[in-house]
Amino acid sequence: MKYLALIFLLAACGESQKTDPAFSPYIQEINQDLNGHLNIKSTIVFGTPGPRFEATCFQENSVIIVDQEKWKDMTHEQRYWVLLHEIGHCELSLEDSELLGPNGLPTTFMFNPSIQIGLFVEENPELKDFLLAPLRGE
Numbered sequence: 001m002k003y004l005a006l007i008f009l010l011a012a013c014g015e016s017q018k019t020d021p022a023f024s025p026y027i028q029e030i031n032q033d034l035n036g037h038l039n040i041k042s043t044i045v046f047g048t049p050g051p052r053f054e055a056t057c058f059q060e061n062s063v064i065i066v067d068q069e070k071w072k073d074m075t076h077e078q079r080y081w082v083l084l085h086e087i088g089h090c091e092l093s094l095e096d097s098e099l100l101g102p103n104g105l106p107t108t109f110m111f112n113p114s115i116q117i118g119l120f121v122e123e124n125p126e127l128k129d130f131l132l133a134p135l136r137g138e
């Protein structure tokens with residue numbers, strides 16, 4: 001119990017922002033899919049990521065800002081990959097890639113625009129494991 005109280009105290013003193021509960025199911029799903037290979041620490045909130053973006057990551061404080069209007073219009077797969085993409089920027093310092101493989105599909109979850117990854121995965125479900133493999137250490 002002492003330990004728990006300390007965690008709450010630290011949380012209250014530290015971060016002023018907390019991840020919006022809207023993102024929790026997606027983070028849970030990503031964590032499950034990655035089998036604990038990535039310890040997601042970013043704070044994810046709705047806000048204004050900039051007119052052209054669905055989401056953006058501020059690496060200095062590891063905060064991901066998601067456009068709420070665009071989020072509403074996204075499918076489940078799109079949301080999943082947009083978040084994972086931003087986590088790649090925020091927590092792994094990865095850069096965007098615009099390359100498509102010879103099969104016309106993205107070769108990395110850092111494909112930009114990330115909102116398209118979800119559509120590719122919806123049409124090619126086997127792509128999901130391929131894109132997650134490097135994150136699983138495979």
Ligand SMILES: [Zn+2]
Nearest residue numbers: 085089096112
């Ligand atoms: Zn990006």
